Amino acid sequence: MALTVVFNGNYLSLRPTGIGQYVLNLWRCWRHAQKPLRAFMPAEYLQEPLRGHRTVKTPGHLARLIWNQTILPTRLRPGEVLFNPVPEGPLVGGLPQVTAAHDTIPLIFPELFPRKQAYFRYLVPACLRRAARILCNSEQTRADLVRFYGLDPAGMTVIPLACDRERFFPRPADPRQLAFYGLEADQYLLYVGSHEPHKNLARLIEAFARVAGDWPGKLAIAGACDPRYTPPLMRLAEQRGIAARVRWLDYPADADLPLLYRGAHLFAFPSLYEGFGLPVLEAMACGAAVLTSTRGALAEVAGQAAVLVEPESAEGIAAGLEQLFDPRVRAKYRTLALQRAAEFSWERTAEATWQVIEGVGSPPAPP
CATH class of the missing domain: 3.40.50.2000 (Glycogen Phosphorylase B;)
Structure with missing residues (x-):
C-alpha cells in the first residue's frame, strides 16, 4: 500500500511570510508532483485540491495549538505519516511524525520575547522529542536544538530553504x-x-x-x-x-x-x-x-x-x-x-523532505 503523508498545514495564514513561505512552497511542489497527500490547512490554499483533501481553518495561534493536540489525532489513520512544518504536532497517538524546526531565537533573546518562553521551553521540545525525525533549515538551527534542548543531532536532517524562482529572478525594475x-x-x-x-x-x-x-x-x-x-x-x-x-x-x-x-x-x-x-x-x-x-x-x-x-x-x-x-x-x-x-530550489527542498518522510514511513528492511 502506498504511503500517505498527512500535511499539517494549519500554520498558513492568508498572507504567509517567512515560515509560511516554507509551508506554501512545499505544498505547491508536492501537489505538482502528485504526491499521495492528505492536508489540513486553510481552504484558500486548497484550490483545485487533490482527491481526499480535508480543509480546516483555525481562527488563531491558540486555537491552532488546541486543535493540533485534540482534534488532529482523531483524524489520522494507521499507515500514514504526519508532517509538521512547525513543531506543533500532537503529543498523543502512535502515528509517526516528521517535524521541522526553524530557529530558537526567543531562547537566544529571552528578554525580547517574554510571551514566547513557555512555547519554546516546553511545547517545542516536547513536539520535537515526539518526532521520528527532525528537519532543520540550517546547520545553525541543528546546533541550537542540541544546545537548548539536548537533542541528538543524529536524529536530525538539515534541508535548507529556498525561494520561488518564478517570482525572484533578475530583470530591470519598472x-x-x-x-x-x-x-x-x-x-x-x-x-x-x-x-x-x-x-x-x-x-x-x-x-x-x-x-x-x-x-x-x-x-x-x-x-x-x-x-x-x-x-x-x-x-x-x-x-x-x-x-x-x-x-x-x-x-x-x-x-x-x-x-x-x-x-x-x-x-x-x-x-x-x-x-x-x-x-x-x-x-x-x-x-x-x-x-x-x-x-x-x-x-x-x-x-x-x-x-x-x-x-x-x-x-x-x-x-x-x-x-x-x-x-x-x-x-x-x-x-x-x-x-x-542557483544552488537552492524549492523543488530540491521538497524532494529531499519527501525522502526523509518516506524513510520514516517505510517498514524496516528484513535482517
Whole structure:
C-alpha cells in the first residue's frame, strides 16, 4: 500500500511570510508532483485540491495549538505519516511524525520575547522529542536544538530553504512601479523584514547616517510597522538628521517584493540572528548585491556571495555599505549572488523532505 503523508498545514495564514513561505512552497511542489497527500490547512490554499483533501481553518495561534493536540489525532489513520512544518504536532497517538524546526531565537533573546518562553521551553521540545525525525533549515538551527534542548543531532536532517524562482529572478525594475513607493532604481538601499530589535534596524539606521553624506540615495525599510518598535526607530532617524531619506514601506504587495529587490542599489540585512534568513536568498536570486551578518545562519546561507559584517558595530556595517558602493565590488557580488542563489530550489527542498518522510514511513528492511 502506498504511503500517505498527512500535511499539517494549519500554520498558513492568508498572507504567509517567512515560515509560511516554507509551508506554501512545499505544498505547491508536492501537489505538482502528485504526491499521495492528505492536508489540513486553510481552504484558500486548497484550490483545485487533490482527491481526499480535508480543509480546516483555525481562527488563531491558540486555537491552532488546541486543535493540533485534540482534534488532529482523531483524524489520522494507521499507515500514514504526519508532517509538521512547525513543531506543533500532537503529543498523543502512535502515528509517526516528521517535524521541522526553524530557529530558537526567543531562547537566544529571552528578554525580547517574554510571551514566547513557555512555547519554546516546553511545547517545542516536547513536539520535537515526539518526532521520528527532525528537519532543520540550517546547520545553525541543528546546533541550537542540541544546545537548548539536548537533542541528538543524529536524529536530525538539515534541508535548507529556498525561494520561488518564478517570482525572484533578475530583470530591470519598472520605474513606474518603484515610483509608487517613492523610489528610483539604483537610488536606495533595501531592508526587508520585521522591526523587532534582533533584526538590528537601529544599527542599520546609524550606519546609514554615517554614509549618507557620501551617497545621495535613500534607505527603504520594507516590513510591517510595529507600534512597539517602529516609533523609536523613526525618532532615531530624526535625531541623526536622515528622516527625510528613510522610506517606511510596510509590507509590499507580493508581486512588488521582487521589484524592490531588483531596483535596489544593494540589500542590507545585518540581523543579530536568524535560523536561515530567507530575504538574503530572495535578494540574491534577484541579482542584488547583499550585505549581511556573520551571526546565526546568515553566513551559512550567503557563503562567499555577500559582504559579511559584525552586526553589533554600526561602524562595521557602514564600512560594509561603503565597500558595496564601489561599482566594481557591487558588480562582483551581484554575479556571486546569482550563482549562490542557483544552488537552492524549492523543488530540491521538497524532494529531499519527501525522502526523509518516506524513510520514516517505510517498514524496516528484513535482517
